[in-house]
Amino acid sequence: MSIKVAGVSKYYKQQLALDDVSFAIEKGEVVGFLGPNGAGKSTMMKILTTTIDATNGEVAVNEYDVQKNRNEVRNSVGYLPEHNPLYLEMYVREYLWFNAGVFNISKEKIEDVIEQTGLAPEAHKKISQLSKGYRQRVGLAAALLHEPEVLILDEPTTGLDPNQLVDIRSLIKSFGNNRTVLLSTHIMQEVEAICDRVIIINKGKIVADKKLEDLRKGQQQVVEVEFDYRVEEVLLKRIDHVKSVRNVGGFLYELTFDTDTDMRAAVFDFAHDNQLKILKLDQQNQNLESLFRELTS
Template identity: 70%
Template sequence: MSIEVTEVSKFFGDQSALNKVSFKVEKPEIVGFLGPNGAGKSTMMKILTTYIQPTSGMARVNGYDIVADKQKVQQSVGYLPEHNPLYLDLYIKEYLAFNAQIYKVSKQRIEEVIALTGLSAEIHKKIGQLSKGYRQRVGLANALLHNPEVLILDEPTTGLDPNQLTEIRQLIKTIGKTKTVFLSTHIMQEVEAMCDRVIIINKGEIVADKKLEVLRESKEQTVVVEFDYRVEEAFLLKLPKVERVVNTSGFVYEITFKTQEDMRSSVFDFAHDNQLKILQLNQKNASLESLFRELTTNIK
């Protein structure tokens, strides 16, 4: 087990940041730790990297206890914090060589991570001359220097332009083929683009933990229909698999179904049976982002 978290809670004074959080991550797997700002993502990351200790509960990384085996955890984890700390006056290779001495790794490994993270073309530049995307690459290269089994990335794509996003996503996906990658984000699209699995946290509690394909299958489906006459919502609620009905304007209704099956035929049959004419009938699939909003706004 690459990461094992059991009943972890963290309090800052009277403020609860995490409340009995539990989950496990296998290798190789890319897991997105998703939640709104202030949900507890960075707190969990800091606990897993031994920067802070939990108030209660237990966590292991690569089999090492984060409290009893603190140094071994640090040696086996690569960490890229949200605010990537870099020495801007150093050249890329200088910076990596400095950290390689700390990790006691060979010069050959420096060349390997430069090639792996696509930094070769920029190697002649100081870090301060690099774009945000290439600075993130330097941070990833540094996190990979000691060839850790687990990579923990806190908001790795924040502030990147669309081209940089694509490049960093692909890099993380490549790394995730052989290592465990645990990354936090508040952007659902990032999880969809990179991850095998998503753990959603809200107000310090886990509200979902599913494989991404399962999460996609559980999406809602919304059918937008306009009749030629007003219909009581109670009648539409009797349709199979209906979750909710909203009369958006006039004779237009948004009917949300808890299924992936195309339910337009059921709406058509309803209209026929009730001698209604359909003026428009469209399917509107709820996105993963919509599901995320539902999970993180309807929680107590």
């Protein structure tokens, strides 16, 4: 078991931040930890990384107790906090060498991590010169230096532009090939793009714990598409399995399908056949959106 949390509560003076929280994560899972702002996500992650202690309950990472075996936990966990703590005056390689010294890691490993996180084109620069997306890559590289078995990422895509989002999501998803990833976020698209399972927390309590494939079963699929011209809704309704069409505004349409088969290919074919260009195309998990709103509103 990579992570085991049993009956954990956390008080900040009189304020209850976590209320009898329990969950377990198997090795190799990529799990989305969802909740609105202030739900307790960051507090739980700080406990998992030994940054703070729980008031009550038991927590183990890679079967090490987070209070009794702090060093072992820190050696097996890579952590990217919500506010990525970087020394902006340092160069990228200099910063990674500085972090590597904590774990007595060779310079060859630093170059491996730079390559793995796509930092090579910017590695000669000062961190202050980097975009937000590349700064996040530096934080991820530092978290990966000691080859941790568990990655804990707290809001890793906050503030990124759409292109940076795609790159960082792809990078995080690749980490799940050989390690456990716990990803904190309040963005549904993050979970859809990266995770196998979702845990939802609200007001310090776990209110849902489900696999994404279970949420997709029997769901009402929604595809949001933007064309370069206005399209008659009657034409869009001819696409297979379309249940309803809604013009969101301008050339943006929301198509609801009565199937859980990915219908984006059908929308692409429709655009091609009608000589249209697609400017935007998103698929939404209506069940996940609905569940989140229901449990956290």
